[in-house]
Amino acid sequence: MNMLKPTQKDAYSMILDAIDIGVYKPGDRLVESELADRFGVSRTPIREALQRLETQSLLARDGRSLIVASLDHNQLAELYVVRSELEGLAARLAARHAAPEEVRVLREMVSEDRALLGNPQALSRANRRFHKQIHLASHNRYLVQQLDLVHRSMALLATTSLAVDGRGELALQEHEAIVTAIEAGDGEAAHLALRDHISIAFQTRLKSDAASAQAAE
Template sequence: MQKDAYTLILDAIDEGVYRPGDRLVESELAERFGVSRTPVREALQRLETQQMLARDGRSLIVASLDHNQLAELYIVRAELEALAAQLAAKHAAPEEVRVLQNMIDEDRGQLDDPEALSRANRRFHHQIHLASHNRYLVQQLDLVHRSMALLATTSLAVKGRGEAALDEHQAIVDAIREGNGDAAASALRAHISRAFETRLTLDAAHHGTAGHWAEAL
């Protein structure tokens, strides 16, 4: 199925082709994606309405998150992700649990590549969302993760964070495998809390300014 202009632009932001602060030009996007300017214009208007894009004078740029927005996003994400893990412990099929385990095992081979690990991380979390078997929760988490695309670099590049994150992933999967919903939710919350703490530490190291960091759980 051919992707529409909205999805193409959103995917490009999610993949880091366009990062916070980058200017998006209608004609350049139309040429890049091989579509006409009208659907690009409509897609840009939709993304601006969703606060994925912001105005800089007459230009549209990829939006960024300030410190308060980041904190608010993590609060919501922690609760929704914890619920997904809790439901996955109840509803996930054995095959889904094996897929999650295989992801962790494969991701350990990417510890020297933070960007690849970050992409793998997104796939892992999305798989937990799907394992919850709750379409409405998946939809809400998709919106949250869309906002996470407005973060520009990965804290998985911090020494030791990648390995620690995978150990945290393992604790989550172990609890899901055991059918322990409370433990799965607790492990997921702890995982996101540690990731947020890493992000705040990075922020403080950059002269106390609000950092713009990519999804790194």
């Protein structure tokens, strides 16, 4: 039986997923031979995938090496501005177009995610699933594509704001408000609820980063 050879897309997706789930963190060096061994592909598709990721600014040069990129303060602020606008639009459209089944899935996610409080990494993964579900519920493929790019860049953040004490519980309350607005078909309320949610997450991250910088002095 003939097996399909791994493609550039396969290698690209595997490396991207590894960055997204934290296998490789900002500053980590990516070596072709090691990646080829890890993913069981030849070095050629790995090399092409790394070039693509570098072009997308997900990888950066450190001398002759490629490392997972990190975001400075200005890049972080720019990312959150774009994320806030696009996520708010997704919530607005979801309030108009989401099927009842999609709303029920969102509500079930909020309920089930309460079991993850106290586990920031698991809650962060669940948070990504929740937001992705809202993106899909917008029923706008072009918006979903743009949000995928934004969330790809979010993988360059070494920590999650959900690790801050009390943030997990508050985030789930905010998720509940977003779902309630979507379920009511209130696009404006859904838009505002999601934008506020992103704004609070950004503020939480800024305070956490400031505290970490002060502690390091």
